[in-house]
Amino acid sequence: MSPPPLITPLIEKMVRRDVITPIERQALAALLGPTRRVAAGKALVEPGDRPHFSTFVVSGFCARFTLTPTGGRQLTEINIAGDFVDLHSLLMRQMDHGVVALADCVVAPAAHEDLRRLTEQHAHLTRLLWLETVVDAAIHRQWLVTLGQQNAASRLAHLVCELYLRLEAAAIAQDFKFGLPMTQVDLADVLGLTQVHVNRVLMELRRQGLLEWKAGQVTINDWDALAKLGQFDPAYLRLQNDPV
Amino acid sequence: MSPPPLITPLIEKMVRRDVITPIERQALAALLGPTRRVAAGKALVEPGDRPHFSTFVVSGFCARFTLTPTGGRQLTEINIAGDFVDLHSLLMRQMDHGVVALADCVVAPAAHEDLRRLTEQHAHLTRLLWLETVVDAAIHRQWLVTLGQQNAASRLAHLVCELYLRLEAAAIAQDFKFGLPMTQVDLADVLGLTQVHVNRVLMELRRQGLLEWKAGQVTINDWDALAKLGQFDPAYLRLQNDPV
DNA sequence: CGACGTTTTGAATTGGTTCAAACTAAGTGG
DNA sequence: CCACTTAGTTTGAACCAATTCAAAACGTCG
Numbered sequence: 001m002s003p004p005p006l007i008t009p010l011i012e013k014m015v016r017r018d019v020i021t022p023i024e025r026q027a028l029a030a031l032l033g034p035t036r037r038v039a040a041g042k043a044l045v046e047p048g049d050r051p052h053f054s055t056f057v058v059s060g061f062c063a064r065f066t067l068t069p070t071g072g073r074q075l076t077e078i079n080i081a082g083d084f085v086d087l088h089s090l091l092m093r094q095m096d097h098g099v100v101a102l103a104d105c106v107v108a109p110a111a112h113e114d115l116r117r118l119t120e121q122h123a124h125l126t127r128l129l130w131l132e133t134v135v136d137a138a139i140h141r142q143w144l145v146t147l148g149q150q151n152a153a154s155r156l157a158h159l160v161c162e163l164y165l166r167l168e169a170a171a172i173a174q175d176f177k178f179g180l181p182m183t184q185v186d187l188a189d190v191l192g193l194t195q196v197h198v199n200r201v202l203m204e205l206r207r208q209g210l211l212e213w214k215a216g217q218v219t220i221n222d223w224d225a226l227a228k229l230g231q232f233d234p235a236y237l238r239l240q241n242d243p244v
Numbered sequence: 245m246s247p248p249p250l251i252t253p254l255i256e257k258m259v260r261r262d263v264i265t266p267i268e269r270q271a272l273a274a275l276l277g278p279t280r281r282v283a284a285g286k287a288l289v290e291p292g293d294r295p296h297f298s299t300f301v302v303s304g305f306c307a308r309f310t311l312t313p314t315g316g317r318q319l320t321e322i323n324i325a326g327d328f329v330d331l332h333s334l335l336m337r338q339m340d341h342g343v344v345a346l347a348d349c350v351v352a353p354a355a356h357e358d359l360r361r362l363t364e365q366h367a368h369l370t371r372l373l374w375l376e377t378v379v380d381a382a383i384h385r386q387w388l389v390t391l392g393q394q395n396a397a398s399r400l401a402h403l404v405c406e407l408y409l410r411l412e413a414a415a416i417a418q419d420f421k422f423g424l425p426m427t428q429v430d431l432a433d434v435l436g437l438t439q440v441h442v443n444r445v446l447m448e449l450r451r452q453g454l455l456e457w458k459a460g461q462v463t464i465n466d467w468d469a470l471a472k473l474g475q476f477d478p479a480y481l482r483l484q485n486d487p488v
Numbered sequence: 489c490g491a492c493g494t495t496t497t498g499a500a501t502t503g504g505t506t507c508a509a510a511c512t513a514a515g516t517g518g
Numbered sequence: 519c520c521a522c523t524t525a526g527t528t529t530g531a532a533c534c535a536a537t538t539c540a541a542a543a544c545g546t547c548g
Contacts (some may be wrong), residue, residue: 048479066385069475072393076385088382091375091488096382096480120367127363130374131335133381138332138340140384141310141320147391148436149316152504183526192392197504199528215513231313235292236340244335396536427494441536443496459545 005029006058006108009082009170014128016169018243024125027118031110032056038101040181045086047098053109054087060105061181065189066097075190077139078102078163078182082170088133090115103181127244138236147192150231152201155191157230160211162237164220169239176220180213249273250302250352253326253414258372260413262487268369271362275354276300282345284425289330289343297353298331304349305425309433310341319434321383322346322407322426326414332377334359347425371488382480391436394475396445399435401474404455406481408464413483420464424457449473 007029014020020028035058038044044055044062062085063075076097079085085099090112119126139162146155163180167173184202188195205211210226212219220226251273258264264272279302282288288299288306306329307319320341323329329343334356363370383406390399407424411417428446432439449455454470456463464470 064385066389068389068393070393074389074392076388088378091371091378092382092482093486094479094482096482097385116371119371123364123367123370126367126370126374127335127360130370130377133374133378134332134335137377137381137384138336140381140388141308141341143388144320144384144391145310145312145318147388148318148433149312149314184528185526189392194505195526196506196528200504203528235338238336238340242337429494438537439494440496440538444536447496 006032006035007056009058010056010084010132012171013082013169016239017131017241018124018128020125020128024122027122027125031114031118032108033111035106035108038062038105038107040101040103040105043098043100044105044107045089045095045099047095049089049095049098050093051086051089051095052113053111054089054115055085055099056108056110057081057083057085058106058108060107061102062099062105062107063102063186063190064097064099073189074192075186076143077136078190080166080170081172084110084129084132087115087129088136102186124244131238131244135236135238138238142236146230152191152193152197153204154230155193156187156198156201156205157210157226158232159187159190159230160218160220161223161227161230161232161234164218165234165237165239169237176223178218179216180218181216250276250279251300253302254300254328254376256415257326257413260483261375261485262372264369264372268366271366271369275358275362276352277355279350279352282306282349282351284345284347284349287342287344288349288351289333289339291339291342293333293339293342294337295330295333295339296357297355298333298359299329299343300352300354301325301327301329302350302352304351305346306343306349306351307346307430307434308341308343317433318436319430320387321380322434324410324414325416328354328373328376331359331373332380346430368488375482375488379480379482382482386480390474396435396437396441397448398474399437400431400442400445400449401454401470402476403431403434403474404462404464405467405471405474405476405478408462409478409481409483413481420467422462423460424462425460 011020011025011028045051057079059081062079064077066074066076086095089095146158164173164178167178184198185195188198191198202213210222212221255264255269255272289295301323303325306323308321310318310320330339333339390402408417408422411422428442429439432442435442446457454466456465
């Protein structure tokens with residue numbers, strides 16, 4: 001028996017949405033090149049790069065980031081195992097953002113040449129890959145809503161709910177517990193807040209018994225209350241079956 | 245001579261990025277069904293809808309919106325002539341947001357059935373349509389940066405710069421002037437601010453001589469200063485030629 | 489002219505920032 | 519195995535950008 005291919009977490013995600021044929025599985029598995037380790041804090045992709053491959057996350061946590069001229073940093077999406085962090089670079093050659101490893105990661109490249117050939121030969125698979133980038137956009141829109149309309153506690157609650165559901169869908173989390181290797185500074189850069197304020201809000205959520213968060217381990221103690229506080233509705237994650 | 249097809253503004257945009265063959269032009273033009281007028285303030289698409297077609301903007305202004313349980317409204321993208329407002333609904337069937345006409349619009353449907361057939365027969369055109377949704381995501385990311393990292397004046401300046409460049413690319417604006425039929429309430433819902441504060445910031449930009457804005461007509465008096473204030477870098481709009 | 493949508497102004501309030509420092513945990517090397 | 523370093527978290531107090539609520543002014547259209 002050979003070990004499961006590295007692409008497995010992506011196939012798991014796709015299978016929730018549609019039927020994938022053995023030929024399609026094979027075509028996906030054939031995309032990935034040799035894996036590479038990236039240490040926590042290192043950038044996988046720099047803003048402005050013109051990669052000739054897209055990077056797939058085999059394990060670990062990373063985040064898309066944009067640096068501002070004034071020294072700020074905004075994280076625009078958290079990516080986990082099974083995600084492509086820059087699939088869009090197949091079409092938008094120059095990276096409009098960078099990607100940083102939040103924890104040690106294992107990643108694998110998918111050459112644009114091979115991806116382009118896949119779009120010529122596998123229309124259904126192409127639509128499923130397109131869907132991956134469409135879900136990225138839906139996540140961005142949802143974050144816009146939280147940044148534009150919700151206060152600090154609500155934003156933090158929303159983020160925790162999103163991460164849990166995505167990790168659960170990838171079979172990385174269950175029972176309302178998950179490892180989340182992010183510092184409060186990272187969190188602040190996601191939520192558009194200062195690190196100090198993130199700390200205060202996090203303590204308040206702990207005090208209210210909604211969640212625990214220590215040593216990189218999160219436990220959600222009251223999902224309903226957290227989802228309500230965060231005004232969380234998972235529809236945008238598109239985790240239901242609905243063939244494309 | 246027949247009049248130019250309704251799809252023309254989209255082709256104009258695509259031609260800036262890549263070569264489009266006559267056959268491809270024909271395939272795109274064949275997508276659009278009969279036009280429909282939508283009055284300012286009316287929704288083209290409601291959140292939660294499961295449309296069997298994607299809506300193309302022939303003329304006018306519209307915006308994607310999300311309503312929050314607390315009565316808030318966040319606009320997540322402004323769409324202009326040549327944009328699909330919900331191309332992603334081909335793949336993510338249930339709308340995660342609504343679309344409202346900011347001014348009177350003319351729109352046309354592209355049946356999902358026809359779009360899906362196009363993905364089976366025209367791989368290159370499929371990549372160009374995919375790119376449209378990828379640019380939407382890039383716009384969302386950029387807005388996340390402005391909401392998360394920039395103050396009110398900077399956000400407003402950024403928005404004006406983005407709209408001008410997109411309108412100019414669509415040949416709807418030139419000479420740093422354009423019609424923008426948005427109220428200060430709409431603006432507040434884009435920028436994640438209150439209407440009152442938008443008013444104060446707008447007056448301050450006027451006072452500084454950066455722009456004029458009256459009766460729905462915007463004139464940018466000092467592009468460089470506005471772009472600097474808004475930390476505006478147009479790379480994310482992907483307006484350069486770069487074949488896919 | 490009257491009405492309604494929109495913009496403008498004022499004054500009090502607040503959620504989040506800023507800056508500075510103390511505290512805790514986890515290495516690392518002597 | 520303990521001193522030292524470094525990264526991350528927690529606390530305090532002053533401050534400020536943006537909100538809130540209320541009302542007045544403007545514009546335009548029937």
